[in-house]
Amino acid sequence: GAVVSQHPSWVICKSGTSVxxxxxxxxxxxxxxxxxxxxxxxxLMLMATSNEGSKATYEQGVEKDKFLINHASLTLSTLxxxxxxxEDSSFYICSARLVGYQNSPLHFGNGTRLTVT
Amino acid sequence: xQQVKQSPQSLIVQKGGISIINCAYENTAFDYFPWYQxxxxxxxxxxxxxxxxxSEKKEGRFTISFNKSAKQFSLHIMDSQPGDxxxxxxxxxxxxxxxxxxxxxxTSLLVxx
Numbered sequence: 001g002a003v004v005s006q007h008p009s010w011v012i013c014k015s016g017t018s019v020x021x022x023x024x025x026x027x028x029x030x031x032x033x034x035x036x037x038x039x040x041x042x043x044l045m046l047m048a049t050s051n052e053g054s055k056a057t058y059e060q061g062v063e064k065d066k067f068l069i070n071h072a073s074l075t076l077s078t079l080x081x082x083x084x085x086x087e088d089s090s091f092y093i094c095s096a097r098l099v100g101y102q103n104s105p106l107h108f109g110n111g112t113r114l115t116v117t
Numbered sequence: 118x119q120q121v122k123q124s125p126q127s128l129i130v131q132k133g134g135i136s137i138i139n140c141a142y143e144n145t146a147f148d149y150f151p152w153y154q155x156x157x158x159x160x161x162x163x164x165x166x167x168x169x170x171x172s173e174k175k176e177g178r179f180t181i182s183f184n185k186s187a188k189q190f191s192l193h194i195m196d197s198q199p200g201d202x203x204x205x206x207x208x209x210x211x212x213x214x215x216x217x218x219x220x221x222x223x224t225s226l227l228v229x230x
Contacts, residue, residue, distance in 0.1 A: 049215050093160045093161070106218055107163070
């Protein structure tokens with residue numbers, strides 16, 4: 001089945017530093033990847049839609065300059081949390097969909113637990 | 118704004134019982150309704166999904182019932198097992214948003230032995 005890999009699975013960083021999270025589709029090509037954020041015991045909130053070769057589309061309220069998204073290839077999207085602050089601590093999850101199948105199932109990575117101290 | 122409303126927030130079911138989770142939506146543009154299962158510290162995993170042209174879909178112990186006129190859909194877990202204890206999310210998506218998923222708030226299911 002379709003596998004989405006996220007790295008790292010957890011990261012601790014100091015306030016003011018930047019952290020990069022990678023999302024890879026391992027056995028399929030993904031034109032579109034989605035980045036979600038999840039607080040403890042809460043739902044997944046869509047942050048942005050990442051399109052290969054073009055700029056990401058951010059949801060209302062999500063700071064583009066703080067959450068930099070790059071989707072340079074059909075198998076890799078990255079989310080960089082810049083100048084991280086403790087309130088950025090959260091569970092970040094990416095998801096990907098098979099190229100050419102807009103309505104196909106969305107596969108999720110196992111998430112990255114970010115803790116900013 | 119929560120586009121998909123999910124209930125109950127938590128559910129306790131005895132082993133062998135039926136777990137029922139309900140979701141409702143307003144936007145008639147939604148045309149894809151999946152259910153995801155999430156264990157602590159893991160990403161959500163797709164369980165089963167349905168489109169509005171059918172009223173029911175069954176896969177093993179999991180069944181989705183869909184009521185288009187009421188704009189409601191539900192997940193039934195038959196013969197619930199302790200291993201089913203997890204958080205369940207319903208979701209909905211529509212074409213003009215790239216089929217990004219809008220999630221419900223989740224239901225924490227505990228199946229007791």
